[in-house]
Amino acid sequence: MSAPLPVQLPVGFKASGSTCGIKASGKPDLALFVSDRDATACGVFTTNKVCGAPVIVSKQRVPSTIARAVIINSGNSNAATGDPGIADAKSMTAAVAEQLGCDATSVFVCSTGVIGVPLPMPIILKGIPHSTQALGTSDQHLLDAATAMMTTDTFPKLTSVDLAVASGTVRVSGVCKGAAMIAPNMATMLSVVMTDAQLTPEQCDSALRVSVDRTFNCISVDGHMSTSDTVLLLANGAAGGPLAAADVSRVREAIQQVCQKLATDIIRDAEGADHFITIDVTGLETRDAAYRMAKEIADSALVKTAIAGGDPNWGRIVSAAGYANVDFDTSYVSLHINDVEVYRAGTPVPFDAAALSHQLKTNRNVHLLLTVSGGPCSGNESVRFWTSDLTQEYVRLNSEYTT
Amino acid sequence: MSAPLPVQLPVGFKASGSTCGIKASGKPDLALFVSDRDATACGVFTTNKVCGAPVIVSKQRVPSTIARAVIINSGNSNAATGDPGIADAKSMTAAVAEQLGCDATSVFVCSTGVIGVPLPMPIILKGIPHSTQALGTSDQHLLDAATAMMTTDTFPKLTSVDLAVASGTVRVSGVCKGAAMIAPNMATMLSVVMTDAQLTPEQCDSALRVSVDRTFNCISVDGHMSTSDTVLLLANGAAGGPLAAADVSRVREAIQQVCQKLATDIIRDAEGADHFITIDVTGLETRDAAYRMAKEIADSALVKTAIAGGDPNWGRIVSAAGYANVDFDTSYVSLHINDVEVYRAGTPVPFDAAALSHQLKTNRNVHLLLTVSGGPCSGNESVRFWTSDLTQEYVRLNSEYTT
Numbered sequence: 079m080s081a082p083l084p085v086q087l088p089v090g091f092k093a094s095g096s097t098c099g100i101k102a103s104g105k106p107d108l109a110l111f112v113s114d115r116d117a118t119a120c121g122v123f124t125t126n127k128v129c130g131a132p133v134i135v136s137k138q139r140v141p142s143t144i145a146r147a148v149i150i151n152s153g154n155s156n157a158a159t160g161d162p163g164i165a166d167a168k169s170m171t172a173a174v175a176e177q178l179g180c181d182a183t184s185v186f187v188c189s190t191g192v193i194g195v196p197l198p199m200p201i202i203l204k205g206i207p208h209s210t211q212a213l214g215t216s217d218q219h220l221l222d223a224a225t226a227m228m229t230t231d232t233f234p235k236l237t238s239v240d241l242a243v244a245s246g247t248v249r250v251s252g253v254c255k256g257a258a259m260i261a262p263n264m265a266t267m268l269s270v271v272m273t274d275a276q277l278t279p280e281q282c283d284s285a286l287r288v289s290v291d292r293t294f295n296c297i298s299v300d301g302h303m304s305t306s307d308t309v310l311l312l313a314n315g316a317a318g319g320p321l322a323a324a325d326v327s328r329v330r331e332a333i334q335q336v337c338q339k340l341a342t343d344i345i346r347d348a349e350g351a352d353h354f355i356t357i358d359v360t361g362l363e364t365r366d367a368a369y370r371m372a373k374e375i376a377d378s379a380l381v382k383t384a385i386a387g388g389d390p391n392w393g394r395i396v397s398a399a400g401y402a403n404v405d406f407d408t409s410y411v412s413l414h415i416n417d418v419e420v421y422r423a424g425t426p427v428p429f430d431a432a433a434l435s436h437q438l439k440t441n442r443n444v445h446l447l448l449t450v451s452g453g454p455c456s457g458n459e460s461v462r463f464w465t466s467d468l469t470q471e472y473v474r475l476n477s478e479y480t481t
Numbered sequence: 482m483s484a485p486l487p488v489q490l491p492v493g494f495k496a497s498g499s500t501c502g503i504k505a506s507g508k509p510d511l512a513l514f515v516s517d518r519d520a521t522a523c524g525v526f527t528t529n530k531v532c533g534a535p536v537i538v539s540k541q542r543v544p545s546t547i548a549r550a551v552i553i554n555s556g557n558s559n560a561a562t563g564d565p566g567i568a569d570a571k572s573m574t575a576a577v578a579e580q581l582g583c584d585a586t587s588v589f590v591c592s593t594g595v596i597g598v599p600l601p602m603p604i605i606l607k608g609i610p611h612s613t614q615a616l617g618t619s620d621q622h623l624l625d626a627a628t629a630m631m632t633t634d635t636f637p638k639l640t641s642v643d644l645a646v647a648s649g650t651v652r653v654s655g656v657c658k659g660a661a662m663i664a665p666n667m668a669t670m671l672s673v674v675m676t677d678a679q680l681t682p683e684q685c686d687s688a689l690r691v692s693v694d695r696t697f698n699c700i701s702v703d704g705h706m707s708t709s710d711t712v713l714l715l716a717n718g719a720a721g722g723p724l725a726a727a728d729v730s731r732v733r734e735a736i737q738q739v740c741q742k743l744a745t746d747i748i749r750d751a752e753g754a755d756h757f758i759t760i761d762v763t764g765l766e767t768r769d770a771a772y773r774m775a776k777e778i779a780d781s782a783l784v785k786t787a788i789a790g791g792d793p794n795w796g797r798i799v800s801a802a803g804y805a806n807v808d809f810d811t812s813y814v815s816l817h818i819n820d821v822e823v824y825r826a827g828t829p830v831p832f833d834a835a836a837l838s839h840q841l842k843t844n845r846n847v848h849l850l851l852t853v854s855g856g857p858c859s860g861n862e863s864v865r866f867w868t869s870d871l872t873q874e875y876v877r878l879n880s881e882y883t884t
Contacts, residue, residue, distance in 0.1 A: 387880030477790030
């Protein structure tokens with residue numbers, strides 16, 4: 079991947095990335111995001127019953143109208159660490175709060191890395207003052223922070239969108255780290271989205287939930303839900319006063335646009351993957367039905383290995399949709415692979431398999447379009463989902479003994 | 482695998498395996514099972530909405546009290562073949578019925594192999610008389626039939642259980658073919674279980690459903706449900722009159738025993754697999770909760786790659802259980818890998834990781850035991866599940882371009 083273009087922070091936000099020494103590699107491991115004033119904040123967290131201590135702590139602090147900072151360490155997930163882990167997560171927020179002169183409950187915490195190992199608190203607590211001293215508003219500061227969140231990511235992931243509103247200009251900027259998995263860690267998807275727009279807690283929560291539903295919840299590398307996934311949204315209102323209703327909608331769209339870029343970057347950076355696969359399922363009565371069908375296709379090892387091998391094996395794709403517990407009738411189902419119709423109204427369509435295979439082998443991007451055009455469960459809902467293929471390299475990476 | 486021991490048919494059953502020429506390899510492709518008298522029969526079929534024509538035809542004929550035969554071809558699944566496929570499946574049963582002098586509705590049909598290609602009916606219809614002429618009652622006849630069902634299986638799968646009942650001896654014998662997947666086919670799990678015990682349609686149906694629930698539904702190679710999975714049970718009563726109630730229970734147990742041996746043989750023969758994994762989840766309030774947790778562990782690519790690599794990565798196992806949508810409390814959860822406790826009451830237990838890794842690398846059999854010992858959703862229900870690991874060889878086999 080080429081270096082990302084400069085990405086700016088919204089007004090009133092600062093960021094830093096620094097090294098406190100958690101990672102044996104000596105790479106940056108502490109990311110800090112700070113708003114210079116109280117922000118509205120909300121979050122969406124993993125629903126895994128086995129979740130990290132930082133998830134438990136941060137979850138209790140949303141929604142918030144006094145949010146000031148997010149502290150993130152990489153290299154250790156502080157998961158499966160029991161009650162001491164909770165105390166450590168709280169200590170991290172207290173240390174940041176002390177530096178900023180705010181309440182600890184104004185600070186959120188995320189951790190990513192190895193499971194089941196206590197955090198090295200002395201070096202983290204020593205690192206936090208350095209990390210606040212390093213805060214700045216430049217694009218380099220944001221890039222440093224995005225870099226310090228990385229674990230197995232091969233490139234930092236950050237993006238922003240500017241939009242003109244009645245009261246001036248508003249910016250939405252976001253960073254994330256990838257959900258790909260590598261032994262012995264269960265890597266985690268973490269994202270912080272910041273905006274200088276002014277949003278109420280309700281607007282904030284609704285915008286984030288809809289965005290995550292259509293972006294981060296529509297990606298799958300291997301279907302394994304991590305213990306620490308967290309997406310936080312902070313809106314500090316530094317760009318001006320309350321927004322007009324129409325502008326709230328546009329800010330919501332910008333938040334979704336930022337989330338989509340970050341989510342798809344995770345798929346682009348999936349471990350050992352050769353293909354970036356976009357799956358569209360259309361024509362269902364409910365979004366949920368379309369979602370389940372798209373997710374079964376995305377999670378099917380047989381679909382993913384076929385695409386890895388450049389094999390336009392449509393039977394695997396339609397049959398994966400067939401076990402999504404949606405009561406559709408195959409005689410209304412069609413499938414296109416990269417605009418080539420291979421299955422129409424429940425029967426195979428003759429196509430140039432060699433040409434399509436060549437296309438799959440030479441083009442990293444794959445598009446699957448499954449259309450339901452009538453019969454039970456049909457309607458106007460559709461879902462777009464993104465996934466990666468399953469390669470021998472994925473298995474090699476994930477089966478290496480490193481415990 | 483060593484050659485299977487001789488397995489006998491129940492009284493009143495005949496079998497044959499023959500070659501009609503569907504497979505380019507010239508290997509046997511037509512299996513026939515016949516009862517010399519009307520049998521009670523029932524079936525359990527794939528719930529995939531994209532299902533083969535033989536599933537549609539056979540499903541309409543159960544439960545039955547006039548069952549006489551099951552005809553199975555390998556090499557072509559007759560799936561995604563539209564209305565002509567249904568007509569072909571019916572023709573196969575009519576051709577068998579003509580040979581046996583019975584009604585076509587007394588005959589069941591199964592097909593396994595390539596999807597979306599019309600059956601080569603002339604050679605099949607020419608082969609069926611040969612297949613009825615080849616019928617016999619010896620163990621070799623049963624072995625031939627089990628062999629003719631095979632697609633990617635590396636060994637035929639058959640077993641039987643004899644048991645003494647008040648009225649004499651009863652036998653339950655079963656055959657199956659594997660569910661492992663290989664490009665470009667979506668291989669199918671097919672099984673025929675026969676007994677000379679006398680069962681009512683209700684006893685037959687209930688025995689098969691419970692057995693399948695605890696055996697064939699508790700195995701997973703890659704989580705991809707095939708379009709043609711079928712398990713049929715025929716009970717012809719040739720061993721004598723009605724069974725005492727206690728004997729009915731014992732026959733049910735024997736049916737389950739036969740199904741379990743067949744189901745676990747499928748896992749032993751899973752494509753590209755190095756490990757045979759038994760997963761026990763115990764201490765849940767409902768069997769369904771235990772089942773969902775076991776299935777998420779079995780289907781997790783991260784769990785399967787860790788075991789392939791001999792990595793005792795317990796975090797992947799407990800976190801897979803964590804997203805099974807069961808509201809348990811981790812502080813009551815423990816995990817053993819091959820009798821080594823690695824996680825107790827929600828916290829990691831120090832263990833000799835090198836020794837356990839060595840054990841995983843040198844022993845094909847792996848046992849995972851996840852125990853819930855209190856808290857919400859806990860209780861006395863448990864589930865045993867079987868799966869295989871995920872190796873680079875699996876990916877190689879399934880990504881080869883062969884369309």
